[in-house]
Amino acid sequence: MNNPKSNYTLITGASEGLGKALAIECASRRMNLVLVALPGSELHSLASFIRRNYFVGVLSIEKDLCRDESCRELFNEISSLDLNINILINNAGIGGTGLFENGSIDLYEKQIRLNVLATTLISRLFIDMLKRNRSAYILNVGSMASFFCLPKKQVYGATKSFIYFFSKTLRRELKQNNIHVSVLCPGGMNTNPAVTLLNKTGNYISRLSIMNPEEVAPLAIDGLLKGKPVIVPGRMNRVFLVLDKMLPEKIKDLLTGSTMKKINPDHSLVRYLSVVAEPGSGEQAIA
């Protein structure tokens, strides 16, 4: 092409936590960015911070990707601006910890819409654009919960197993088009103030495996660019995976049963959640 379009990396859920860390990591690698997050988030201040300090192009778009029209609007906006997406990072997701019977229908619907549907729709919408590149990348954000049946993370874990299988299968399909698909499976992270507070209430083993997004982000982008199929950041998490393959089901259930009672509602720090979380959201903090 005589006049190549600039390449951009699209990151969803970029205003906080891992998405923010991924945005900064990509900017430090001189990638132009399209950042997407919910309206009312601190997305624009992140965008101007990156523009001022990393000298890359940053477009910030506020959209609630739980609505499928938003996914289409996002694609149309980017197409009409003639930007070329060569790296797609499907990071937006809603987490949560709590017994199934205590969670609201609304939360589960949102989790499935954002974690499953938005990832699928956005990947489908951008596939032709990605194909037009000599090589392109898709990074989907799964979780350690993709591998384990963790009590109190039923719906979340199921959406993340979807991401895991979706990514690994898509990888096989898109190989011939030189699109490299990776799935990132991080363990617990200090993604935002509410989750950071909750993480402090866990037991020793679970606290030991907690990582910070800015530690995970470089590992994720390294793994993606190297074309790794599955990226598991952190030594503790990899140990968990090896144990998972070795131990019999019964013992695993015992272990994950005790370590995953991560949140202790009687912990003194829980009352400070109300400062950062929506009133009444209690355990179902957004990750």
Added chain:
Amino acid sequence: MKILVTGASGYIGSKLAHALAVKGNTVHALVRSAPSDSLLKHPNIKIFTGDILNKESLAVAIKNCKQVYHTAGVVRLWAKDPDIFYQHNVSGTQNVLEAAWKEGVSKFVYTSSCGVWGSCNDHMLIETDPRTSAFDNDYDLSKFLAEKSVKEYGSRGLFTVIVNPPRVYGPGPLRHSSGVNRFILRLLRKKIALLPWRLETKANYAFIDDVVKGHLLAMDRGLGGERYILGGENISYRRLVETVNTIGQTKNLIVRMPPVLFKTIGHIELVRGKLNGHDPLITPNVAKRLQSDKMFDCSKAIRQLGYHITPFEEGLTTTINHLKNNLYENEQP
């Protein structure tokens, strides 16, 4: 005018109380225990013994006050029980806000910290910048939560201004919050300076008089709901030590600590601290913080408040003279 200053026996609080008293205000100085020395001696300073965790004592101290400077807080590198950060800095701040709301004060200035941003890599941070690293320590997180509470009262209609000082140095009582002064004192007395490996690590150092004036300016001219970084120059460890040596006419042998050693000592100290309850000299987390850049840009405060930065050499000269003249006093822990 009657003005409440919480944390009035603290490093910033005590200097602020004096500055307000000298201007002819009646200062209601809230302290946990009345200081025995001359720290708060001034005819315009009225001492109220109480605690921000005790709502009744707050209600007494705030009576008839038109303005509040909330400087009280737990400023420490480490605490055996991390809850105290949240109790004092979050619940305590909520109590002061509630008292101010009930009393109907006209303006509220909250002393936050540049800790809410964490480290900066090689950029200078400004007020609107996001924190780019996770909250890796309780102090930073507690100050962030406190700011959230201040903003919440702001949205209810309380006129609030937040100020964010970085590392502060300059004459004043030696407290947990005057770590830079203690570092300078150590440089003046000891032959060896233990420093992080990367001597070019830069942080922002604010002169206490600037910070105190910045508080007054924030109350006077600060826009409601805004926050202002009250900093100074961004200085590397190398320049800090060299400047202290030049002004103080001392010589320090600089020993650079490799990060691994720094961290290991931190772990050992932490175990010691947990066992016997003494404050560790350093923790792994503090080691990490000391090894990361913390640069800030105070243009907003300069532009909107008329904030002034004392040149580092000038501020340090005053500080070193003070520390040398008060050596006896400083012998006490």
